[in-house]
Amino acid sequence: MDPVGSDKQIRLRYAGTCRPCGEPLPAGGEAIYERNAKTVRCVECRMPAEPQPDVAGGSARREYERRKSAREDRIRASHPKLGGLILALSDDPQSTRAWERGAVGEELLGERLKDLPATARVLHDRRNPGTRANIDHIVVTPAGVWVIDAKRYKSKRPELHVEGGILRPRTESLRVGGRDASKLVSGVASQVDRVAGAVADDAVTVTGVLCFLEADWPLIGGSFEVNGIHVLWPRLLIKRITAESTPDPIDPDVVSGRLAAAFPRHA
Structure with missing residues (x-):
């Protein structure tokens, strides 16, 4: 230009x-x-600039580094002589390690999403205005939009838990490692609603995904849907996105541009 x-x-x-x-x-x-x-x-x-590539897990990685650095500064200030030893013999609190775990999960999935066809457009680590949460990954293909939340729960098994269905209404919930994880499903469902609103086109399919990395998946089967949200692993996610088709394809550049404006990068 x-x-x-x-x-x-x-x-x-x-x-x-x-x-x-x-x-x-x-x-x-x-x-x-x-x-x-x-x-x-x-x-x-003033001068046109080439758009900088999104960085998967960037905001989670920065928050982890901020918390880790702040803790180190506090300990060294409180214990000038023994601060280094205390840090060497102690671990970061679980709340800080959770940010690192989240960053690694987003980074790993970001690398896997590079295997998508050239027609796909991928947005990483996007702010969800009006909330404290971010959207890990948004994938736009000619067939539709995928809203993806990356979760790294090492050696834990995601499972569909069903109650009722005959004499009382059927209810579905997600369990991970035996614990209720329904809030993960509701979180993605909320993101799907926000993205669908930004797309503003009922003809465009918006699919929500919880993608678990390094989980304890069974050898046969394993993936499932809970309340309309797909629960699966990276390889299967890539396969499903790639296989998706529609008789009325959309323009990924137009839709991804609209979503990039609605869900901006983190500062």
């Missing part, structure tokens, strides 16, 4: 979103209008 011949600084009549950095641009503010692409960018992004 020619930034001199094709772009022009204007005052926005309507609110928009900066193409390079994803920041919202209010109506009445100054912005650069990109005539060729019919897009806008903020004045700070």
